[in-house]
Amino acid sequence: MGHKKSPVRIGLLYSDTGVTSVIETHQRNAALLAIEEINQDGGLLGQEFLFSGDDTCSNPVAFRAEAERLILEDKVDALFGCYMSSCRKAVLPPVSANKSMLFYPTHYEGFEYAQGCIYSGAAPNQNAKWLADFMTQNYGRRYFFVGSNYVFPYEINSLMRDLLSNRGADVVDEVYVPLAASRSDIDNVIARIKQNGPVIIFSTMVGKSAVDFYKAYDKAGFDRTKSPICSVTAGELEMAAIGKDAAEGNIKVAPYFSVIQNDVNQRFVSNYRERFGADEALCAECEAAYFQIKLFAEAAKQVGTTEREALMRVLPTVSVDAPQGMVRVDATTNHTLLWPRVAIANAQGQFEIVREASEPVIPSPYLMQLDDPGDIPYTDLMEKGR
Incomplete structure (x- = not known):
């Protein structure tokens, strides 16, 4: 497929309103921080790293509609987000039908494998x-x-x-x-x-x-x-x-x-609070929303494209020094080694x-x-x- 010439654009699936927005707004913030840091470092594949994504209202139907819009209209290279399992399950059919990708940053119940889905939160x-x-x-x-x-x-x-x-x-x-x-x-x-x-x-x-x-x-x-x-x-x-x-x-x-004591985390906490407010609390779901974008970007750099098959092949070989420690994707399950x-x-x-x-x-x-x-x-x- 060669090198991608147009900018990489990803879709963010997070809720600004509704029952789970308290977490999802923070997940979106962490994702934005990762995108900004990549752009400060020269962007992705030689261009500015772009994103789209409107409020998904903590509602599985809205998540599915927004996923379809992002893939078909905004032509995003991959989707990032979802909190509740019901919302992830609503998004996976359009991801599969369009051979797109979903990076899911939330712990969940396990017992799932979907082609093109990377699970960055904890398995049971x-x-x-x-x-x-x-x-x-x-x-x-x-x-x-x-x-x-x-x-x-x-x-x-x-x-x-x-x-x-x-x-x-x-x-x-x-x-x-x-x-x-x-x-x-x-x-x-x-x-x-x-x-x-x-x-x-x-x-x-x-x-x-x-x-x-x-x-x-x-x-x-x-x-x-x-x-x-x-x-x-x-x-x-x-x-x-x-x-x-x-x-x-x-x-x-x-x-x-x-409170994890390492340089990567102290930098993450400091940058997050400088950007979004000195008193802002952080959580595991935020950290996963942040590092999964770094994982995607690193994999895209290594293969020079955002084409799904190429990314899925290289992702298990990519390690990212996340705030929690070194993380990578397990080739067998598409889930992530975590601490x-x-x-x-x-x-x-x-x-x-x-x-x-x-x-x-x-x-x-x-x-x-x-x-x-x-x-x-x-x-x-x-x-x-x-």
């Missing part, structure tokens, strides 16, 4: 498994699941139930609330938690509903040194929104936290990393290695002050 063996290990080793055996009513919570809860069962723990109750949960929906969940006695909460609520739930849990007075809310979804943005008092003691597992970490929110509402992988973890979206004895080595960074 890179977050849920680590959470099950840490919680059963350090907290307890009785769990209460609460989730938003869409694809991801049902799927990850089914996996988490198996993981906990394999570790001798029980799920005593499981409840789902609408994506835009009402006050009474959340009050009902709190009442059910109280009925079950001391439990550890595994939450897969997202967006504003997650923030409302964490606040209500704090107000209800549960002891988070024994009964924390643990999650693979609610991170630094949500903790900032609920405030430090309601955040303290809650736990998240993710490949990235803004799982467990963190607990402190009295200032900031996450402190208490356990981290000593090497990048190979993704296993089909969970073949879910409970392999040959586990990845990890480092415990602090004694739990309990």
Whole structure:
């Protein structure tokens, strides 16, 4: 196909409004930062690196329509974005039909492979498994699941139930609330938690509903040194929104936290806050939205084109020094090798990393290695002050 002469243009699929816009606006910001940095460094394939993309309103139908518009009208070279699994699933058919690409920056439930889709967020063996290990080793055996009513919570809860069962723990109750949960929906969940006695909460609520739930849990007075809310979804943005008092003691597992001490991350955090605001919180989904654009650009430079087959061939050979550590795409699964970490929110509402992988973890979206004895080595960074 030779060298591409016209500028590279990508499509950004992120929501400025709707239930998940709190995360997606930050993902878009991180993507813009990556594009700006590439342009400051001379652009891509000899030209300015361009982008398009309108508000997708946290709505799968809007995501699909915008993906089709970007591919067919704006002639983008690849798509970047989506947060909820329902939105990713809506976008994949037009991606497939048009032999385009989607780079998906959000942790998800696994059990998927789509040609032309690169999964940059954590697969279940890179977050849920680590959470099950840490919680059963350090907290307890009785769990209460609460989730938003869409694809991801049902799927990850089914996996988490198996993981906990394999570790001798029980799920005593499981409840789902609408994506835009009402006050009474959340009050009902709190009442059910109280009925079950001391439990550890595994939450897969997202967006504003997650923030409302964490606040209500704090107000209800549960002891988070024994009964924390643990999650693979609610991170630094949500903790900032609920405030430090309601955040303290809650736990998240993710490949990235803004407190990671390395030069690449400190530069990323500093550049992001200089560009978007000194008090802006960052999260794993932002970091993936950022590094996946660097991965795409590096692959395009190596092959001199944005043609899908050429990019898919070279991507597994490309490593990018991301804020979380060195990352690359696994050729077998199209998922990314990542660095799982467990963190607990402190009295200032900031996450402190208490356990981290000593090497990048190979993704296993089909969970073949879910409970392999040959586990990845990890480092415990602090004694739990309990």
